[in-house]
Amino acid sequence: MHNAVNVNNVSLAFAAGLVLVALFIGWRQKLGVDRDMIIGVVRAIIQLTIVGFLLKYIFAVNNVLLTLAMILVIIFNAAYNAMKRGKGIPNIFWSSFWSILISTSVTLSGLVLAGAIKFVPSQMIPISGMIASNSMVAIGLCYRNMRTLFRDQRQQVLERLALGASVHDSAIGIVRECIKTGMQPTIDASKTYGIVSLPGMMSGLIFAGVDPVYAIKYQIMVVFMLLSATSLGSVSACYIAYRRFFNDQQQLISASDNGK
Amino acid sequence: MFYAYFIINEESGETMTALLTMTDIDYRVGERQILTKINLRLEKESNLMVVGPSGSGKSTILQIMARMISPSAGQMTFDGHDAFTYDPMVYRRRVSYCFQQPTLFGKTVADNLNFPFEIRNQEIDKGRQHELLDQVNLSPDYLNHDITGLSGGERQRVALIRNLIFVPDILLLDEVTTGLDTDNKGIVHGLVDHYRDRGGTVVWITHDESEIAAADDLYEVVAGKHSQEVHHA
Numbered sequence: 281m282h283n284a285v286n287v288n289n290v291s292l293a294f295a296a297g298l299v300l301v302a303l304f305i306g307w308r309q310k311l312g313v314d315r316d317m318i319i320g321v322v323r324a325i326i327q328l329t330i331v332g333f334l335l336k337y338i339f340a341v342n343n344v345l346l347t348l349a350m351i352l353v354i355i356f357n358a359a360y361n362a363m364k365r366g367k368g369i370p371n372i373f374w375s376s377f378w379s380i381l382i383s384t385s386v387t388l389s390g391l392v393l394a395g396a397i398k399f400v401p402s403q404m405i406p407i408s409g410m411i412a413s414n415s416m417v418a419i420g421l422c423y424r425n426m427r428t429l430f431r432d433q434r435q436q437v438l439e440r441l442a443l444g445a446s447v448h449d450s451a452i453g454i455v456r457e458c459i460k461t462g463m464q465p466t467i468d469a470s471k472t473y474g475i476v477s478l479p480g481m482m483s484g485l486i487f488a489g490v491d492p493v494y495a496i497k498y499q500i501m502v503v504f505m506l507l508s509a510t511s512l513g514s515v516s517a518c519y520i521a522y523r524r525f526f527n528d529q530q531q532l533i534s535a536s537d538n539g540k
Numbered sequence: 541m542f543y544a545y546f547i548i549n550e551e552s553g554e555t556m557t558a559l560l561t562m563t564d565i566d567y568r569v570g571e572r573q574i575l576t577k578i579n580l581r582l583e584k585e586s587n588l589m590v591v592g593p594s595g596s597g598k599s600t601i602l603q604i605m606a607r608m609i610s611p612s613a614g615q616m617t618f619d620g621h622d623a624f625t626y627d628p629m630v631y632r633r634r635v636s637y638c639f640q641q642p643t644l645f646g647k648t649v650a651d652n653l654n655f656p657f658e659i660r661n662q663e664i665d666k667g668r669q670h671e672l673l674d675q676v677n678l679s680p681d682y683l684n685h686d687i688t689g690l691s692g693g694e695r696q697r698v699a700l701i702r703n704l705i706f707v708p709d710i711l712l713l714d715e716v717t718t719g720l721d722t723d724n725k726g727i728v729h730g731l732v733d734h735y736r737d738r739g740g741t742v743v744w745i746t747h748d749e750s751e752i753a754a755a756d757d758l759y760e761v762v763a764g765k766h767s768q769e770v771h772h773a
Contacts, residue, residue, distance in 0.1 A: 435643045444633030445659040529610050530628040
């Protein structure tokens with residue numbers, strides 16, 4: 281492990297110079313991203329520093345309730361971010377929260393029961409973060425596509441309703457399309473692992489001095505885990521969210537509908 | 541503000557069975573009043589032609605009848621009961637609304653004519669599909685036709701028989717013949733006549749002079765405070 285990562289504060293300060301490169305490009309090309317970039321960097325430093333100390337404390341305490349609380353905080357934050365993609369869809373935060381909770385809890389339970397990870401904070405929390413963040417991205421894509429499709433296919437949905445179809449039968453085509461959209465990036469990424477990218481977990485383990493052959497086992501586990509997480513997240517979110525486009529009279533809600 | 545008022549078969553109405561009634565129906569979108577105090581009594585087996593200028597609220601009335609939208613105020617009954625107590629899905633199978641410019645689903649004509657069976661979890665009745673295709677001068681082969689290859693008239697005919705695969709109590713037609721040539725109009729009229737012969741009740745919206753001239757009951761929706769009874773059969 282003598283080659284293990286050793287980033288000291290001086291080398292980190294020098295690495296910060298790379299941000300100046302990005303800032304220079306933004307300024308030179310008049311991209312108008314300077315402010316966002318600085319805010320992003322400052323936030324990343326503050327958030328990661330806090331979480332670093334927090335995780336150190338949680339790992340040391342090794343308490344089940346504290347571990348679960350931390351996982352819930354991760355899920356809450358992921359739901360809040362996914363919600364932003366679904367602006368305009370009523371009660372979309374809770375749809376996101378339940379979907380990410382389902383995908384995270386089912387996938388984590390599967391991994392623990394299979395013996396792939398142990399129920400210890402140092403394993404549960406990072407894995408939860410990976411699952412929740414991938415679910416969050418997938419759900420965000422689902423929402424964005426759902427809003428677009430309900431707008432573009434409004435007439436078709438109305439005609440199905442007018443023919444006496446249920447809300448489910450009127451919208452099932454859109455729901456399926458959105459689930460597919462949510463899962464697609466994970467499916468595409470899994471095809472290129474090892475060829476185009478050496479994914480995060482595998483890279484991290486190799487970086488930390490772990491035998492690459494051993495590291496790939498974890499990465500394969502991550503592929504399985506993310507497929508499960510994004511599919512569960514996308515399915516749950518789409519099936520909860522599509523009903524929000526209809527009212528209790530099984531009418532398609534629109535901005536112009538002010539009926540009782 | 542628009543104002544529309546209907547009186548339908550006022551003299552004979554009391555002796556006939558009202559299939560659908562609207563009482564003091566208002567419809568408002570935000571601050572905009574679309575309909576005010578609509579009163580309507582639709583008798584069983586009647587053929588009502590609704591006319592009026594664009595934007596007077598004719599389509600809104602039909603959409604409320606079909607429960608595609610809900611009124612802001614007022615009552616509506618269907619078959620003697622509050623229309624809003626029926627399950628919306630069941631209700632729309634009995635009061636079928638055909639759009640002015642319908643969209644066809646899927647890839648083929650069959651996808652559209654199978655849909656009414658699929659939503660009822662019933663086996664597809666090819667015989668019924670062929671019978672209706674025949675009524676609109678389309679051969680059974682049309683079931684396999686790609687919808688993108690259909691003419692405007694053929695699309696409208698397919699959409700209309702999609703509404704009639706299972707015979708509804710009321711057929712609501714929202715300018716379904718607009719833009720069709722004389723032949724296609726004739727075919728649509730023939731199909732609607734056949735439906736009426738079997739006891740169907742029809743509400744049309746039209747701007748077509750020949751359809752207006754041939755109407756049994758003709759009422760105009762008037763923008764403003766005054767109603768105008770145009771014709772009484």
